[in-house]
Amino acid sequence: MSVQESPETSRLLANDRRKYVRFRFVAPIEIIRSEGTSQQGLTIEISDGGMSLATDETLQIGERVELDPVIDGKVSAIVRHKQGRIYGFEFLSLSAEHVSLIRTTCRHLPFFSARSLNI
Numbered sequence: 001m002s003v004q005e006s007p008e009t010s011r012l013l014a015n016d017r018r019k020y021v022r023f024r025f026v027a028p029i030e031i032i033r034s035e036g037t038s039q040q041g042l043t044i045e046i047s048d049g050g051m052s053l054a055t056d057e058t059l060q061i062g063e064r065v066e067l068d069p070v071i072d073g074k075v076s077a078i079v080r081h082k083q084g085r086i087y088g089f090e091f092l093s094l095s096a097e098h099v100s101l102i103r104t105t106c107r108h109l110p111f112f113s114a115r116s117l118n119i
Helices: 007-015 096-106
Strands: 028-033 038-046 050-054 064-068 075-083 086-092
Touching (some): 050 075, 064 086
Antiparallel strands (some): 028 038, 028 064, 050 086
């Protein structure tokens, strides 16, 4: 994601090994599993490449799911990591339009620092 580098942005990028700048994004979300079952979650943060969310149900690392809604549509994703009830997802095959929509939305969101929440 291309963001203007302010001192705050530079500090966040220097302290975070992730590829994309993350933004705080809290919203209810549905996690749809490959066998058709679904569960509810609550998003924590979002970036161009993925998002983190909390859910009471168990997911497996490497599991492919659909997340709905991500900003304004359904997105395919893969579970990349888990810490307690918090899961990290990598988006798969986002359309250019959806990436643009995520970027536009993120411009209006506060930066997210995982270290501030100990995650």
